[in-house]
Amino acid sequence: MDTNYTPLIQQNLAVLYENLPDNLVRILPAKQDGDRFIFPAFGKICTLSPEGVFLGKEMLHDARGIILSLYALHAADEPADVTVFKAFKEFENTMPYAGAFATHTEQVLVPHAGAIKARLTTIKTLLNGGNAPAGLGGDFSFVVNPVPKIFLCYLIYEADEEFPAAVTCLYSANAANFLPIDALADVGEYTSRAIIDLVAGL
Incomplete structure (x- = not known):
């Protein structure tokens, strides 16, 4: 069911897919299947696609969809720092x-x-x-x-x-x-x- 988050998620995905970084698979990191990017998130399998953000088979219409679409938009080419x-x-x-x-x-x-x-x-x-x-x-x-x-x-x-x-x-x-x-x-x-x-x- 669509929520107030749904258009924001779709907007983030539209910006992402309009100019996909060549190295997105590596810097997320994720696996790529066509135009889908797949990686673990919140204990499940996340799939980013032009149609939406999914956890397992569930299309997200809440803040998790915002988080994960923004994560892809802000993908940074550096590792996580777990020393501190x-x-x-x-x-x-x-x-x-x-x-x-x-x-x-x-x-x-x-x-x-x-x-x-x-x-x-x-x-x-x-x-x-x-x-x-x-x-x-x-x-x-x-x-x-x-x-x-x-x-x-x-x-x-x-x-x-x-x-x-x-x-x-x-x-x-x-x-x-x-x-x-x-x-x-x-x-x-x-x-x-x-x-x-x-x-x-x-």
Whole structure:
């Protein structure tokens, strides 16, 4: 069903396909099948085509379609920098989005801390993740890769007698080179939603 996002997604795709970069396959990176570009995103297979953005067989009409079409438009010829992770607020121009980021990316996971720990291996596998770098903190932590060149590191603090559970989400150091900052905030939100979906019903 079309939404207010649909024309924006189509506009992004029209701009992309009007002047496709010769090296788009390499810099996304993706596989190419005719005019389609295929890569993993949010734990599923993303297909970009002139007709739309798909996750699996679902055509996207939400912010994920915006994120993924913008990611292709902003494809940068550099690797992700996972030597350092930084807080969302450390990127430039994040203040207008900081409150929503804390609510929809971090706090939304707090009630699921125990379930996340129980399904940590599944989360890391399905979201193309792995172990977090040592020394970042948290009672447990992990890295996921929801969009090819954007990595998120989640630090989970479990509740104890003195403090409630808490969640911190960090980004790979150059994540803002691949998306506008509002879309980068949305990556956090939709990654956290994907994590909640993976632990639902546990």
